[in-house]
Structures are given as C-alpha cells and as structure tokens.
Amino acid sequence: MPSNVSPKNQRPVATREGRALQKGQQTKAAIVDAALGLATHIGLEGLSIGALADVTGMSKSGVFAHFGSREELQISVVREYHVRFEHEVFYPAMSAPRGLPRLRALFDNWMKRTSIEIDSGCIYISGAVEFDDRTGPVRDALANSVLTWHAAMKRAIDQCKELGEVGADVESEQMLFEIHGLILALHYEARFLQTPGSLGRATAGFDNILARYAARPAG
Template sequence: MTVAPATSKGAATREAILEHAYGIACSAGLEGLSIGALAHAVRMSKSGVFAHFGSREDLQLAVLDTAAQRFVAHVFQPALRKPRGLARLRTIIEQWFDWVRHEDDGGCLFLAAVSEYDDRPGPQRDLLLQQDRQWRQALAHAVSLAVEAGELRPDIDIEQLVFEIYALPLLVHHDAGLYGFEAACSRGLRAYDRLIGAASLP
C-alpha cells in the first residue's frame, strides 16, 4: 500500500495516530496494536490509518521511533545542560529513573518490546538493538567524560561500568510497579552511588 504524501494536515493526522498508538503499545505492547482499535480511537477508517503507514509493521517501527525521541528528550537532553563529568552522568541516571514512573501511559514501551522481540528476528528487533546500542554508547561517552575530568579512575573498565549502571533503571522499573516508585528510586540511587564511589579516584 502506498503511504500518503506528507502535508501539514497529513502530518498532524499522522502524529495523532502515533500518539494513540504509543499509548496502546505502552500498556499492551507493540503486538497489542490493533489497527481496528486504533482506527476507532482516532475516528478513522482502517484504510485511513493505513494511508499514513504502509503496514502494521511500519506503524510499529514508527511507534518505536516516537518512543525513542521521547526517551532521549526526557533522559539525555536535560543532562546536556549539566557540566561534563559526574554531574551529567548522575542527571542521566536520575532522569532515567524518572522515566520509569509511567503513571499515565501504562509502562515502558521498550521493556515490553524487548520481551516481545528479543528472540524474534526482524526489523522491530533490529531497531530495538540499534536504539539500545545508541543509549549505551551515550552512557559510555558520559562515563568517559567523567574519566577525562579526573572524577573517575583512568583504569576503570568503562564497558563493565556501563553494563552495571544500565542494569539499575531496569531493576528500578521492575520494583517500582511492585513496591512503589519512591522506594525503588531511593534504592536505585544508593546502588548508583556505590558503583560510582568504587570507580572514583580516592
């Protein structure tokens, strides 16, 4: 099916579809995206929805892109306003923990998508891998800047530290739903401080 050319009205309609699709995917997963339910939510026909996305797969990929843009805006962009070094790195972590609140949209789309596609080859999994690698690289860059600033030991294993830091938001997300966000965030920050303390110069 041919996708409709972009116009200002068409772009606005596409964004409205993506907004609703993102909300559905956060609570039901990308596989839970139903064209019929989505068309009903935006008061369009199924063919009208497909006019903006060539297939259900294209819609899923567009939702992943939308989620990634929101994630970067929430987690990484605020950190860029902080000085290079541990101040910036901590802001990334604080914002990442805050990202897992999801009080209004039902949950983290990425964690749901990973559980759906981690063992299913295809463009959805490829895009998830690409996004994940970009965020790990951004985290590694922030750690490297802290090393250059003399705040972390020059002999640390950056890849290992990034792995351990990356694990914290995942566990905070897990515990936030079961035990409450505040308790999970507090424990996550304490764990982060211990990791950084062990990697810091004496």
C-alpha cells in the same frame, strides 16, 4: 514549451498541496501518539490497525494509508518513543558540566522518566521481552534505539575518566552494565513486585556505583 499558466495562478495549487501535506503529517503524528499510548499498556505486539482506528475514530483504511503495514506502525512508535526519550532524558542533561554532574543528570532524568513509566510501561523493556528471540525491522529499531542511548551513557562515563573523576582502569562497559541493571531492576521491583522504596534503592545503588569506581588519590 513555455507554460501559459502564470506563476501567480500556480500558487494556490502549491498552497493547497502544502496544506494537504501538513494535515497528513499532523494526522499521522496523532495516530503515532495514540499508538504509543496503547503500546505502553499492551505492548508493541498488541498494536493493530483496527485498535487504532477505534481509538482515533478513523477508518481502518485511513489508518493503514499512513503506514502501509502493522510493522511500519510499530517502527514509527519505537522512533517516536526514542525522540521523546531523548528530549526528556538526554538533551536536558547536556546542560550539565561534563563528568560526574552530566552522568548524574542523565541518570536522574532517566529515573524521573522511569518513575512515570512505572504506572504505564517502558517500550524498551517490554519490547525487549516481546522481540528478544525474533529478527526483523522492529527488533532492529528497538535495539538501535537502546544502543544509541547506551553509547550516550558510555560517552558520559568516558568523560568522567578523562577528567579523573572515575578510575582510569575502570571498564566503561562494566560501569554502564551496572547502571542499566539498576533501571531494569527498578522496573521489575516497582512495577511487577510493587516493592515500596524501589526508587530510593535505585538511587542508592547509583551512588554506590560512583563510590566504587571513583578515582583514588595517588599513593
């Protein structure tokens, strides 16, 4: 049966619904931002609907309505952290030429972010400590994010091999393991032990890795 309501009269309803949806998305984004700020200091396990309600000035039911569970809140924080990590570390490095310039750009950007996180914390590292012996969606979200980053670093290493900048017999996984180990050591030394010069040592360690795995002239 054809409707007696003209399309013109339907537009205000659609507009109101669109605005309500947009406002809801903005509110959820603000909650996730606040949750990420908390998680970098107190960990993912420290997050709670009540704590976020206090920080955002919302009611507990208002915060809960956007997520439905504490677990979904934690997963949303992991995803947001991953998005920011990509925008700060991965995407800027893609403008560098393939090979060693891009691999170094990825590491340098990673170091810049790490130097900031020394005063707060890294979700990937603190989350691994919290969820290493657990199963479930939060651990899966964390692990998948880290593995995605590992895959990007491995691609950059493989490209170095293809361009003849790294030895053809070099195992990419081993090189990646050592580079990742530098970041983990940096967090431990700079954040926990507060060892002076940790950033410089990590940079020197990266240079040593590149020198050790560099392609050698034939003969």
